[in-house]
Amino acid sequence: MAAYTTTQSSPGLLDTLRNTWGSRGNAKPALGLDLERSFEELQTQRPKKGFLRSVVASFCLAPAVHGERTNPKLTDGLTDDEEDADSEATTEVAPPLSLRYTGLGQPWNMKREEAFRARLDKCRRSGAVLVLLRHGESDWNAKDQFTGWADVGMTDEGRKQAVNAGHRLAASGVRRFDDLHSSALKRTVDTLSVVLEALSGASLPKGPRGTVSRSEMPRGTRDQSTHCRAWQLNERHYGALTGVNKNDAREQYGEAQVKAWRRSWACSPPPMSDDHPCYAALQSAYRDAGGDPDELPRSESLSACEKRTTAYYENVIRPQLERGRSVLVAAHNNVIRTLMHHLDRRGFGEVDQGLVAELSALDIPYATPLVYTFSRDGGRLAPFADNAGHGAIRGTFLTTSSSRHAPSFAFTSSKTRRWTQPSRRGRRVPGGAGVSGRVAETAVGDAAYAGTLGDLRRFEEAKSLMLQSIPVARRVFGDNDETTLKMRTIYAEALYRDDVATLDDLREAVRTLEDTARIARRVLGGAHPVTMGIESELQKSRAALGGSSKGSN
Numbered sequence: 001m002a003a004y005t006t007t008q009s010s011p012g013l014l015d016t017l018r019n020t021w022g023s024r025g026n027a028k029p030a031l032g033l034d035l036e037r038s039f040e041e042l043q044t045q046r047p048k049k050g051f052l053r054s055v056v057a058s059f060c061l062a063p064a065v066h067g068e069r070t071n072p073k074l075t076d077g078l079t080d081d082e083e084d085a086d087s088e089a090t091t092e093v094a095p096p097l098s099l100r101y102t103g104l105g106q107p108w109n110m111k112r113e114e115a116f117r118a119r120l121d122k123c124r125r126s127g128a129v130l131v132l133l134r135h136g137e138s139d140w141n142a143k144d145q146f147t148g149w150a151d152v153g154m155t156d157e158g159r160k161q162a163v164n165a166g167h168r169l170a171a172s173g174v175r176r177f178d179d180l181h182s183s184a185l186k187r188t189v190d191t192l193s194v195v196l197e198a199l200s201g202a203s204l205p206k207g208p209r210g211t212v213s214r215s216e217m218p219r220g221t222r223d224q225s226t227h228c229r230a231w232q233l234n235e236r237h238y239g240a241l242t243g244v245n246k247n248d249a250r251e252q253y254g255e256a257q258v259k260a261w262r263r264s265w266a267c268s269p270p271p272m273s274d275d276h277p278c279y280a281a282l283q284s285a286y287r288d289a290g291g292d293p294d295e296l297p298r299s300e301s302l303s304a305c306e307k308r309t310t311a312y313y314e315n316v317i318r319p320q321l322e323r324g325r326s327v328l329v330a331a332h333n334n335v336i337r338t339l340m341h342h343l344d345r346r347g348f349g350e351v352d353q354g355l356v357a358e359l360s361a362l363d364i365p366y367a368t369p370l371v372y373t374f375s376r377d378g379g380r381l382a383p384f385a386d387n388a389g390h391g392a393i394r395g396t397f398l399t400t401s402s403s404r405h406a407p408s409f410a411f412t413s414s415k416t417r418r419w420t421q422p423s424r425r426g427r428r429v430p431g432g433a434g435v436s437g438r439v440a441e442t443a444v445g446d447a448a449y450a451g452t453l454g455d456l457r458r459f460e461e462a463k464s465l466m467l468q469s470i471p472v473a474r475r476v477f478g479d480n481d482e483t484t485l486k487m488r489t490i491y492a493e494a495l496y497r498d499d500v501a502t503l504d505d506l507r508e509a510v511r512t513l514e515d516t517a518r519i520a521r522r523v524l525g526g527a528h529p530v531t532m533g534i535e536s537e538l539q540k541s542r543a544a545l546g547g548s549s550k551g552s553n
Helices: 014-022 035-044 049-057 108-126 156-172 188-202 246-253 255-263 277-289 304-324 334-345 353-360 440-453 459-476 482-499 503-523 529-552
Strands: 004-007 099-103 129-134 179-182 212-215 227-232 324-330 370-377 379-382 395-402 408-410
Touching: 108 212, 108 370, 129 188, 129 334, 156 188, 156 395, 179 304, 188 324, 227 304, 246 255, 277 395, 304 324, 304 334, 304 379, 324 334, 334 353, 370 482, 440 459, 440 482, 459 482, 482 503, 482 529, 503 529
Parallel strands: 129 324, 179 227, 179 324
Antiparallel strands: 004 212, 099 395, 129 370, 212 227, 370 379, 370 395
């Protein structure tokens, strides 16, 4: 077992840190930052009361380093070997056959998988690997309650998921992390502890929030490992919804409003009142984590959550990656969603609406490693993407074929219909022709993206995309394929759900869904989830047409 120690922040924080680093001669902070410059920047930004202490305390200035490694040479794009579709990656541990590398939002095939495995093998030896990991299923997840900042534990199923995450990382060849991060909530700390035990037999301390822990390693061998437990990585604050069953919330506020609170980037749930059952406990926990209870948020939008999570990434995690260290972050659904937006968006400092649309439809699976490797983009460390383009999410999930919680894009708001990731093996179509690669997989990705646009009421964009993609799907998959049926359904939904839909639009939607439902019943059967979903949309479209016809008379 690896041994760990825990250190606390002292009251005279700035002076203490200055004196500590000054007494170490030429040693630099492990984060690779100029300490005085960092202090100056923090002070000139005029932070709110109590913020400076919490920033430095839980932003984890790592311990002094021993035998510090230099930045690894990171290259842009694929190497010549990685470009070769037939090249084989050399790894110490070959992944089992059940391990899959799932690329979200862009085509995925064997060539890309081999390239990813080769790159991961290089990066895990030379550094700059980031793994984001949602905690295992919690007690309130199992009860379908809004959790937010409530400090609830994991279920037995959640612990099994965390063990499996450790095994998946080991199977991919990632067996050690230099730096570990978790939120201040015990479900992420416990997940991190279980993963580390399954991965390498090491253990984590159960210390107070806002602390920095480090492993005791032989001096002069390599950098010391650190563990940071920071409230900045807490789940987004769900305000008054905390502890409320999600179905009860939908009945009280309406499904559309609850969905906006959950997935809209700028919409905040109702604020938590002083008499909320969780408020006193949250105040105490926030104080223990180094925050000022008077500044405890009452509710958070995804945008507000992103501000604190990305500040933590830029101040703590990025400098560790710049030094070639491997980093594991155990966090929460919405925290990972905001970090993905920060890492993958097009244009630094801007909201990427297309990416937000994808992320709002993405279900982050429990305890499933999301791996980012990095390259140099104009001197700046950036997530590596071999095919950054429309719908690109550059992280890669490590899933298994038997996983109950594989990453998926929502087909529509219905829970019974999900888009699953396209198979790497290619599709079979009438006539016996095998279809694989970009054409088939891009069609599936376009359908998922169009469904998301519809959920965001961007109907014109959804219709335009489907009008381009449906002919391709009919040619590639055939009229009877599930993909084609789903794409036609998405197109019809965009027609009848639009507030400015004309009678002609509504009639076209009904005709399209009638034809689609007829094919689905014949090919899939009436009890198939896809057929049932299409039938449901057909009823809604007929109701919309009937209401519009009455209004026009």
